[in-house]
Amino acid sequence: MMEHLVRVRQQCLNFCVQVAISSSKMSHVSGDHSLNINNVDNATPKLPPIVAKLTLAIHVSTAVISLSLAFLLFDSSLFSWHPLFMSIGYILFMSEGVVSSIMFRHLDGPVRVRAIWTHAVMQARALICVALGFAVIYQNKIIGHKLHFKSTHSKFGVATLLMTVLSPLMGVVSFKRLGIITKFPEKWHSFIKFLHRRVGLITWLLAMITIQLALPHPTVKRTLLTPLWQIGITVLTFLLMMLSSRSQIKLKDDGDRKHSSREVDLDSSNLTHHQQLSKAL
Numbered sequence: 527m528m529e530h531l532v533r534v535r536q537q538c539l540n541f542c543v544q545v546a547i548s549s550s551k552m553s554h555v556s557g558d559h560s561l562n563i564n565n566v567d568n569a570t571p572k573l574p575p576i577v578a579k580l581t582l583a584i585h586v587s588t589a590v591i592s593l594s595l596a597f598l599l600f601d602s603s604l605f606s607w608h609p610l611f612m613s614i615g616y617i618l619f620m621s622e623g624v625v626s627s628i629m630f631r632h633l634d635g636p637v638r639v640r641a642i643w644t645h646a647v648m649q650a651r652a653l654i655c656v657a658l659g660f661a662v663i664y665q666n667k668i669i670g671h672k673l674h675f676k677s678t679h680s681k682f683g684v685a686t687l688l689m690t691v692l693s694p695l696m697g698v699v700s701f702k703r704l705g706i707i708t709k710f711p712e713k714w715h716s717f718i719k720f721l722h723r724r725v726g727l728i729t730w731l732l733a734m735i736t737i738q739l740a741l742p743h744p745t746v747k748r749t750l751l752t753p754l755w756q757i758g759i760t761v762l763t764f765l766l767m768m769l770s771s772r773s774q775i776k777l778k779d780d781g782d783r784k785h786s787s788r789e790v791d792l793d794s795s796n797l798t799h800h801q802q803l804s805k806a807l
């Protein structure tokens with residue numbers, strides 16, 4: 527029985543590592559496309575150096591933090607699946623999903639559609655992990671005859687979970703390819719997409735706060751590792767915010783360029799800069 531448990535645990539951890547590596551590659555691939563689009567004649571992708579460094583730092587920190595949390599807190603107990611699924615779901619998949627969404631801001635046409643699918647797959651993986659992580663902790667509380675949603679972490683956790691469900695739903699509505707957005711008046715489209723981007727980022731931030739609140743809990747507290755995880759998540763949050771704001775500056779530049787070449791197609795007279803971009807994409 528014990529041997530079987532150890533084998534299952536090893537297989538699960540191997541699976542997590544494989545998925546971690548492939549997801550990191552996936553979000554990087556969508557980044558590469560963005561570069562190819564901007565450098566059509568150039569086979570070698572070139573990111574602006576600061577964006578390249580930020581992206582690399584985010585890939586490394588998401589992998590290190592999520593896998594160390596998942597591995598080092600794992601002891602085959604039912605509870606330990608909660609930090610495992612939550613850290614893989616939020617720190618690895620959701621962070622990489624957010625990075626991939628930042629990368630396709632500048633894309634257009636079929637490459638953009640492909641990049642959006644990549645983003646959607648990453649967020650779907652996050653959602654599956656989060657659902658499993660929640661089911662585990664909920665069941666664990668029932669087994670231990672403990673009251674639900676009492677700690678600050680669990681209250682923030684519920685808010686994060688609600689946002690985690692809302693955000694992909696808004697993504698589904700925003701994705702033109704699925705046709706739902708066309709049921710809404712055209713003038714709402716840019717606002718719906720804007721709302722999805724904002725809700726997505728707030729959800730990710732809320733998740734980082736929720737995890738920070740869990741780290742000092744006696745069940746998971748480790749003398750040396752806890753401060754390192756706390757610092758790591760703070761740094762990751764800072765890096766991703768920087769990448770997002772850097773990219774917004776770039777979006778503005780790209781937008782100015784795109785407008786000059788697409789003005790003929792767009793009825794730009796009554797649209798704001800943001801609405802024009804959204805319509806163009």
Ligand code: HEM
Binds near residue numbers: 595616676732740
């Ligand atoms: C954003 C990710 C996370 C979310 C949304 C989340 C959500 C929740 C929720 C809703 C509960 C309460 C369940 C209930 O009362 O029935 C809970 C409990 C708990 N979680 Fe998390 N969790 C997350 C990440 C983590 C991580 C990474 C750890 C460990 C490092 C962790 C450790 C705990 C602990 C120790 C409890 C029991 C706390 C208590 O007594 O209320 N959680 N979590």
